[in-house]
Amino acid sequence: MGRHTQLFDCHKTLGARMVDFGGWDMPVNYGSQIDEHHAVRRDAGMFDVSHMTVVDLSGTQTHAFLDRLLANDIGKAATPGKALYSCMLNDSGCVIDDLIVYYRGPHRYRMVVNAATREKDLDWIRRQAAAFDVDVDEREELAMIAVQGPNAREKAATVLPESDRDDALALKPFVSGEFGSLFVARTGYTGEDGWEIIVPGDEAAELWNSLLQNDIAPAGLGARDTLRLEAGMNLYGSDMDETTTPLESGLSWTVSFTNGDGGARDFIGAAALREQKENGVPRKFVGLLLEDRGVLRSHQRVVTQAGDGEVTSGSFSPTLSRSIGLARVPAQAGDTMDVEIRNKLLSCRTIKPPFVRKGESTIDS
Numbered sequence: 001m002g003r004h005t006q007l008f009d010c011h012k013t014l015g016a017r018m019v020d021f022g023g024w025d026m027p028v029n030y031g032s033q034i035d036e037h038h039a040v041r042r043d044a045g046m047f048d049v050s051h052m053t054v055v056d057l058s059g060t061q062t063h064a065f066l067d068r069l070l071a072n073d074i075g076k077a078a079t080p081g082k083a084l085y086s087c088m089l090n091d092s093g094c095v096i097d098d099l100i101v102y103y104r105g106p107h108r109y110r111m112v113v114n115a116a117t118r119e120k121d122l123d124w125i126r127r128q129a130a131a132f133d134v135d136v137d138e139r140e141e142l143a144m145i146a147v148q149g150p151n152a153r154e155k156a157a158t159v160l161p162e163s164d165r166d167d168a169l170a171l172k173p174f175v176s177g178e179f180g181s182l183f184v185a186r187t188g189y190t191g192e193d194g195w196e197i198i199v200p201g202d203e204a205a206e207l208w209n210s211l212l213q214n215d216i217a218p219a220g221l222g223a224r225d226t227l228r229l230e231a232g233m234n235l236y237g238s239d240m241d242e243t244t245t246p247l248e249s250g251l252s253w254t255v256s257f258t259n260g261d262g263g264a265r266d267f268i269g270a271a272a273l274r275e276q277k278e279n280g281v282p283r284k285f286v287g288l289l290l291e292d293r294g295v296l297r298s299h300q301r302v303v304t305q306a307g308d309g310e311v312t313s314g315s316f317s318p319t320l321s322r323s324i325g326l327a328r329v330p331a332q333a334g335d336t337m338d339v340e341i342r343n344k345l346l347s348c349r350t351i352k353p354p355f356v357r358k359g360e361s362t363i364d365s
Helices: 008-013 033-042 062-069 118-129 152-157 162-169 201-213 221-230 270-279
Strands: 017-021 024-029 045-048 053-058 083-089 095-105 108-113 135-138 142-148 176-179 182-185 194-200 283-290 301-304 307-317 322-330 336-341 344-351
Touching (some): 008 201, 024 221, 033 045, 045 201, 045 221, 053 062, 062 108, 083 118, 095 118, 118 135, 142 152, 142 201, 152 194, 162 176, 221 307, 221 322, 301 322
Antiparallel strands (some): 045 142, 053 108, 053 135, 083 095, 095 108, 142 194, 176 182, 182 194, 283 322, 283 344, 301 307, 301 336, 336 344
C-alpha cells in the first residue's frame, strides 16, 4: 500500500481507479479518461496533486542559494508572487528534477518539486543549502489541487471569500497570491488556464467538495498525462532525467547563462552546459505526429537519416484524434523519420510543440 494524500477518501467515494505513482496511491481516472481530458480542454477539471512536494525556503541568503541551485535566473522572480520554472542540475549539467519556485517576499520562497523524486530532491537541496544561511522546510501538512480549463478560474473563484475573488481572478500567468489559508498560483501542467491551489491538509476535502459542487470535473493521472503531452510539456523520468541536459530536452529556454545585469552566472552544471553548447548539442528534442496507423509509446526506436533516436513520451491525443509523441533524436535529423512499432517502420513528421494551444490544434493538416 502506498502513501495516501489528504483527498484519498474523496477519490474512493467518487469510484476512482487507484494506481501506484511514485509510492502514492493516486487516481488514474474516475471512469472515462477521455471524458476527463475533454472536460479540462473544454470547460473545467481538477486534479489532486497533493503528492507533489512543497518546500518553503527562508533566510538571508536564500536568493543567493537559489541563484546557485537553479539553471534559470531567480532574479526573474523579482516581485512578490512571481513564479519561475527551472531545473536543478548536477555537476554534469544533467537534470535532477524540474520545479516551480515562487517568490513570497524578502528572503522567502516556496518551491514545488515532483513526487517521485522527493527523497533525492530534498537530499540534494539540503546538501547544497548547507553552505548558505537558508532554512529548508518541507510542508508535508499541505495539500494541492490543480483546477484547469478555460472556465476553471471563474468556477473556482466562487469558493473564495467574495472580498478575494477579484484579486484572485486578476492574477497574471505565473503569478501567485495568498488569500486567507489558500496559496493560489496561476500555473498548471495541462496547457490550459487555471490555478494550482495549495491548501492546509485539514481543509483539502472541503475545498475539493466545494469545487465539485461548482461543476468542476475530477480528473486523474491518465488525463493529466495526455493533456501535458498535447501541451508539449516534459515529464521527469521520461523526457529528461539525470542522463540528459536541458539543452537536449527542449528546455534551453529555462537556462540563463547570465543574470539581468549581463554578468555570467555560476549555477551548478553551468560549466558543463557551456561546454556542450560550444561543442554542439548532439541531440535535439522534437514533437512527432504519426502519419500511419498506430500509437506512439515511450522507448520506441526512431529511425532518421542521421541515426537512431527514441520516443520519450507518446500517446493517442483525444483532442486531435491522432497519435503524438516527444522524441530525442540526432541533432542533424530532418523533418521526417520513422518509428518502429511492432517490428514495422511507420512514418512520422516532426512538429514543434505544443500540439494543442487553448483547446485548438496547432498542426497544419
